[in-house]
Amino acid sequence: MTPDPAEAAATAMARHRHDPHELLQVLREVQESCGWITPEAIDCIQARLGLPRSKILGVATFYSFLHINPCGRYRILFSDNITDRMLGNQVLLDRMCRNLWIERGKVSEDGLVSVDSTSCTGLCDQGPAILVNGIAITRLSEARVDEICDLVREQIPVGDWPAEFFRVDENIHRRDVLLGTPWLPGAALQAAMARGTEALIGEMKASRLRGRGGAGFPAGLKWQACRDAPGKARYLVCNADEGEPGNFKDRVLLATAADAVIEGMTLGALATGAWRGFIYLRGEYRFLLGHLEGVLERRRAAGLLGESILGREGFDFDVAIHVGAGAYVCGEESALIESLEGKRGTPRNRPPYPVTHGYLGQPTVVNNVETFASSCLVALKGGAWYADIGTRESSGTKLLCVSGDCARPGIYEYPFGVEVRQVLEDCGARKTKAVQVSGPSGACVPAAEFGRRIGFEDLPTAGALMVFDESRDMFQVARNFVHFFAHESCGFCTPCRVGTSLLTQMMDKLANGHGSPYDFAEIEKMNLILQSMSHCGLGHSACNPVLTTIAKFRPAYLRRLAHEEFEPAFDLDRALGAARQMTGRDDPAAHVLPEEAT
Amino acid sequence: MSATFLLDGRAIPFSEGQTILQAAVAAGAYIPHLCFHPDFKPHGSCKVCTVKVGGRQSASCTTAAAAGAVVESDTPAINAERLALVQMLFVEGNHFCPSCEKSGDCKLQATACDLGMVSPHFDHFFPDRPVDASHPDLLLDFNRCILCSLCVRASRDVDGKNAFALAGRGLRTRLIVNSRTGRLVDSDVSAGDRAVHVCPVGVILPKRRGFSVPLGRRVFDLKPISAVADASAQIEER
Numbered sequence: 001m002t003p004d005p006a007e008a009a010a011t012a013m014a015r016h017r018h019d020p021h022e023l024l025q026v027l028r029e030v031q032e033s034c035g036w037i038t039p040e041a042i043d044c045i046q047a048r049l050g051l052p053r054s055k056i057l058g059v060a061t062f063y064s065f066l067h068i069n070p071c072g073r074y075r076i077l078f079s080d081n082i083t084d085r086m087l088g089n090q091v092l093l094d095r096m097c098r099n100l101w102i103e104r105g106k107v108s109e110d111g112l113v114s115v116d117s118t119s120c121t122g123l124c125d126q127g128p129a130i131l132v133n134g135i136a137i138t139r140l141s142e143a144r145v146d147e148i149c150d151l152v153r154e155q156i157p158v159g160d161w162p163a164e165f166f167r168v169d170e171n172i173h174r175r176d177v178l179l180g181t182p183w184l185p186g187a188a189l190q191a192a193m194a195r196g197t198e199a200l201i202g203e204m205k206a207s208r209l210r211g212r213g214g215a216g217f218p219a220g221l222k223w224q225a226c227r228d229a230p231g232k233a234r235y236l237v238c239n240a241d242e243g244e245p246g247n248f249k250d251r252v253l254l255a256t257a258a259d260a261v262i263e264g265m266t267l268g269a270l271a272t273g274a275w276r277g278f279i280y281l282r283g284e285y286r287f288l289l290g291h292l293e294g295v296l297e298r299r300r301a302a303g304l305l306g307e308s309i310l311g312r313e314g315f316d317f318d319v320a321i322h323v324g325a326g327a328y329v330c331g332e333e334s335a336l337i338e339s340l341e342g343k344r345g346t347p348r349n350r351p352p353y354p355v356t357h358g359y360l361g362q363p364t365v366v367n368n369v370e371t372f373a374s375s376c377l378v379a380l381k382g383g384a385w386y387a388d389i390g391t392r393e394s395s396g397t398k399l400l401c402v403s404g405d406c407a408r409p410g411i412y413e414y415p416f417g418v419e420v421r422q423v424l425e426d427c428g429a430r431k432t433k434a435v436q437v438s439g440p441s442g443a444c445v446p447a448a449e450f451g452r453r454i455g456f457e458d459l460p461t462a463g464a465l466m467v468f469d470e471s472r473d474m475f476q477v478a479r480n481f482v483h484f485f486a487h488e489s490c491g492f493c494t495p496c497r498v499g500t501s502l503l504t505q506m507m508d509k510l511a512n513g514h515g516s517p518y519d520f521a522e523i524e525k526m527n528l529i530l531q532s533m534s535h536c537g538l539g540h541s542a543c544n545p546v547l548t549t550i551a552k553f554r555p556a557y558l559r560r561l562a563h564e565e566f567e568p569a570f571d572l573d574r575a576l577g578a579a580r581q582m583t584g585r586d587d588p589a590a591h592v593l594p595e596e597a598t
Numbered sequence: 599m600s601a602t603f604l605l606d607g608r609a610i611p612f613s614e615g616q617t618i619l620q621a622a623v624a625a626g627a628y629i630p631h632l633c634f635h636p637d638f639k640p641h642g643s644c645k646v647c648t649v650k651v652g653g654r655q656s657a658s659c660t661t662a663a664a665a666g667a668v669v670e671s672d673t674p675a676i677n678a679e680r681l682a683l684v685q686m687l688f689v690e691g692n693h694f695c696p697s698c699e700k701s702g703d704c705k706l707q708a709t710a711c712d713l714g715m716v717s718p719h720f721d722h723f724f725p726d727r728p729v730d731a732s733h734p735d736l737l738l739d740f741n742r743c744i745l746c747s748l749c750v751r752a753s754r755d756v757d758g759k760n761a762f763a764l765a766g767r768g769l770r771t772r773l774i775v776n777s778r779t780g781r782l783v784d785s786d787v788s789a790g791d792r793a794v795h796v797c798p799v800g801v802i803l804p805k806r807r808g809f810s811v812p813l814g815r816r817v818f819d820l821k822p823i824s825a826v827a828d829a830s831a832q833i834e835e836r
Contacts, residue, residue: 052763058763491745529679
């Protein structure tokens with residue numbers, strides 16, 4: 001039976017030492033026990049943590065996976081990245097709703113189940129994917145949908161569902177130095193300690209290792225800046241909030257090389273003097289939590305975490321895992337820190353930057369999962385060795401997450417500088433029309449440009465590489481991305497909050513066949529506003545997918561133009577759709593005929 | 599001896615720690631703004647105060663003033679973008695200027711007039727935002743909320759009450775009240791609180807006072823907002 005909400009809240013708060021900064025973790029755990037965050041649970045948190053109710057509600061309603069209203073004992077969310085769509089998720093979603101006699105986005109009348117969609121869940125290589133009560137299920141098919149509906153109707157606990165549903169494959173198809181190196185826990189750390197702290201930073205700088213989250217800031221410089229910044233305490237954050245649609249390398253690294261990731265963090269602690277680290281794990285990867293806790297526990301037992309690491313007096317460092325709750329914007333480092341502090345995940349005003357004023361206002365390093373893992377290679381083999389791999393501006397290797405129209409979706413590790421064409425060949429892509437590099441905020445590369453190279457000199461990427469063959473409509477790809485940005489805008493600043501929604505209206509207008517060149521001009525204008533006035537990168541890049549597809553795949557747009565000057569978005573017949581639904585009529589007389597409309 | 603920066607060619611003195619907008623307001627120079635108020639910590643959310651410094655645009659309320667900086671504000675290009683932002687705020691909410699009792703004292707309305715807004719341009723969103731008339735002295739009409747969070751800051755930093763907060767995300771971001779029922783009457787807000795006087799639009803309104811100053815004689819009826827720079831105190835005294 002569902003536990004008492006007040007008890008669940010009390011347990012969660014005790015586990016987090018009644019620290020108000022742990023609010024998000026407390027709310028997430030209450031939701032895990034009770035299915036939703038009840039008013040009684042909020043009473044309890046308000047009283048014990050001394051937080052205003054409005055603040056608790058502000059946080060609880062910011063994150064997609066938290067609910068302050070009953071939302072069904074089975075909460076099913078369909079991953080809705082374009083790759084899931086290409087694998088037929090819409091048909092499956094409709095089938096599930098039909099089977100269960102429910103409307104999408106609404107809780108069934110008996111409070112049993114709700115079905116809706118969510119942003120990319122990081123399983124594009126084995127989609128269509130869904131989350132059931134926060135746990136990932138892969139490879140959805142009609143048969144699997146039917147089975148799930150039966151399990152829900154029979155009210156079988158999710159924990160008792162067939163294990164095969166929850167199987168998540170690694171799909172590693174090409175290994176280079178990072179995935180090909182066997183990780184002996186402690187080896188990199190020993191090498192670094194033998195060399196000395198100062199030398200470690202030196203090797204990091206010599207390696208020219210750049211942050212793997214996409215922005216590419218030199219990791220060695222960041223570590224040094226954090227070490228040199230004045231502060232009472234230093235913190236390290238591993239950004240595992242991999243929300244960019246099409247990306248899933250962090251999932252694979254955390255599943256297969258968690259030791260390297262955590263050891264990289266420990267190297268960072270050695271270099272910066274940080275005493276505490278966090279892995280900010282995106283909510284969609286909740287299924288990795290047990291595994292990661294296990295690795296942390298093993299490392300503590302082996303003297304690789306905790307007090308006096310590897311016997312060195314004063315080298316104290318430990319790592320806690322914070323699980324997110326469905327907010328893409330928290331991948332932005334200052335929003336991530338706000339979220340870590342138990343707040344709404346709104347990007348901060350910068351400067352100051354996290355490296356001087358991060359977690360609790362103290363110097364903080366935020367690095368990507370892959371950056372930390374790669375730093376182990378630098379510690380083990382030296383900066384010069386590492387700098388020799390890849391290209392001048394982009395040293396080392398890069399994990400690419402290939403999904404979409406290809407025979408072998410999955411992870412491919414290449415030295416930087418690899419041509420897009422090579423990747424397409426290796427993954428078995430045929431008749432490729434375009435690839436989207438680095439997700440919706442990245443670049444759309446048409447066939448004529450497949451000679452371009454992955455790297456900061458040409459095509460920077462956090463890792464996603466989505467493949468679209470000749471059968472795909474690039475307009476719909478861009479439209480999916482625009483909807484994604486509107487859904488994930490944090491709502492803090494006017495241009496992004498309203499602009500991304502207006503942009504979806506414009507794209508929907510085109511999709512509905514009401515477009516004209518006027519709309520192109522409007523999109524261009526919106527782009528300028530978002531670029532110059534938005535608070536953070538989400539708003540800055542929200543127009544990118546539209547602009548690049550207009551530039552490279554203009555016919556996909558021209559096809560949708562109804563008029564050569566202007567066409568209004570309003571459609572009287574469509575506006576009457578709600579009335580038709582309410583009256584249960586759909587006969588010809590319930591429609592406005594085109595000639596009447598004019 | 600204080601340092602200065604140039605705002606559209608005019609030297610603006612500033613002291614260490616001041617942002618561009620703080621210094622400009624103190625010097626009586628006008629940069630359009632909505633979520634900023636000289637008495638509160640800058641927020642940087644409305645972005646109407648965006649200016650160009652060193653070729654880059656950024657919100658002047660949160661950008662530190664720097665000696666010798668050349669700041670462009672009153673240019674056709676920036677004003678056109680500001681106008682679009684104001685239009686976005688209009689279509690996002692439900693604003694009925696002719697019948698609003700805040701008309702003439704409303705910074706959104708005044709800023710829109712000043713920027714030459716003659717139409718909403720974008721399609722209206724028509725959000726469903728019920729009013730809260732539960733409190734004996736105050737009315738909350740969320741239809742006009744522009745999410746500037748001044749009431750949030752005032753209640754937290756001046757009144758020490760945390761009566762208001764922002765909830766939701768993206769387009770669903772909304773103002774909420776700190777009470778178990780969510781209603782204003784069940785919160786500890788009172789009519790004398792700073793938070794209920796700071797609203798730049800007409801979300802938080804004192805009851806039974808609506809037209810004590812007649813329309814046509816209000817602050818921005820007499821002078822455009824750009825000519826009165828920051829009129830916060832004048833309006834709040836009402």
